[in-house]
Amino acid sequence: MATFPSANFSQGPPGESISDRIVAVLQRRILAGEIPIGAWLRHGALAEEFGISRTPVREALRILNAQGIVTIDLHRGARVNGHSGKDIREIGAVRAELEGYAAELATERINDAQLKRMQEAWQGFGELIQQFDGTEEDQQRQAQQWAESNHAFHSVIVEASGNHQLELTIAELRRRLPHNLSYAAYAGNARLLRRNLEQHEGIAAAIIGHNARLARKLMTAHLRASNEATARWVENRGSRV
Amino acid sequence: MATFPSANFSQGPPGESISDRIVAVLQRRILAGEIPIGAWLRHGALAEEFGISRTPVREALRILNAQGIVTIDLHRGARVNGHSGKDIREIGAVRAELEGYAAELATERINDAQLKRMQEAWQGFGELIQQFDGTEEDQQRQAQQWAESNHAFHSVIVEASGNHQLELTIAELRRRLPHNLSYAAYAGNARLLRRNLEQHEGIAAAIIGHNARLARKLMTAHLRASNEATARWVENRGSRV
């Protein structure tokens, strides 16, 4: 592990402060699972790693705290939040409602470019699933690709809703849960993946067919099912904190 | 305007940092409209007012920025965000969906104490509206009371949904819009207020009657209408920024 500055963090794109960049880096690491749940985030260590002082690190941790990603105990420090099955179900329920609503809006408002991206996303996913086997590493890599494809599919629909505040709110919800949770739950489970693909197909068909009500219904059901699988996986694996 | 420390901010309830308290104070002031849209929030001035250093003020402003309440321009400072009619419609649409969902859940889960609070809220509102007239100041005061009563009604339903993450998300949305907007739109408009009361009655009746689907539908419609009135008011009064 590098203790010297891992990159030049004291200069970057203009209009962006150092703490903004620290926030982005830590968000990514936590969401990716590089920093495990319950880990302490020390001012000193992070400052040293990035070659900066503790001040912007402190600000970054405050922001992550406001976003619900870490918890700050006064005079003790910041640690990465874990999530119980209950938390995951609650966040997922909210997300299911909002993305369902987004699908409804998107059905009316989606444009050709977005339609194309949507279809590419779930078709890429379909090709991926065809060749679903191989070694453990293959499965890990495929799960990663699945996560990206999945994200692309959902993102384009949310974007196509045309409601920017809705987009922000959903992004906020996504940020509360580490991604590796959901795709870890799916990795190596061909049945779940196939069901997922079928649901995406149904949603895409509803949107293309201009059936807004159906699109909403399917999207909500899809996310509820997907989320329930994740919540169960967390509860069984006992990796909650 | 006091330039000396307005209160003893260097000590307070344990478990809470100074910046947390600054965040709370500024949130309240901005939501109440004490600090107008577009106003600059200066480190030095705030630090002096609260009798603290600039460091916790900076952290507070960064948190408000993350919450979408202020915008920080690098090397220029933080200013209070304004909202266009479009923003208000978008936020309101999201809120209408989520509170509709909350009403649906609440219908199944609300307990007796919460039911009582809910009824008190809209009944208090009803009494208020009976005597709706008087001088301009009276109307202002009544609008203020209406805002509180309104907030109590919605809060108890959201709380009764039993989904804490949903509660957090709705609180987040509420924080994005200054309250004075919505009740300024209603102040002095007896017709709007009466319609509001009727809608609350309908929602309460649906919840009491255990009709979850209806409760949801009415709540969503209620918030959409209410929000549209606010958006129109903002657009006509031209107090957007």
Place this chain on the structure above:
DNA sequence: ACGTTCATAATTGGATGCATCATCGTCGCC
């Protein structure tokens, strides 16, 4: 052996200092 006490180290919270950037008025020049 085990719990308690006290001193020490580690870490955070907040204050202060300093370099950088944006703004604004003035001066000089065309």
Place this chain on the structure above:
DNA sequence: GGCGACGATGATGCATCCAATTATGAACGT
């Protein structure tokens, strides 16, 4: 008179410093 360079001024962003709090661990007594 108008326009651009330039320096003063004020504010921010970050680094550094100090105080307050918590964790750690050894010494001690039971």
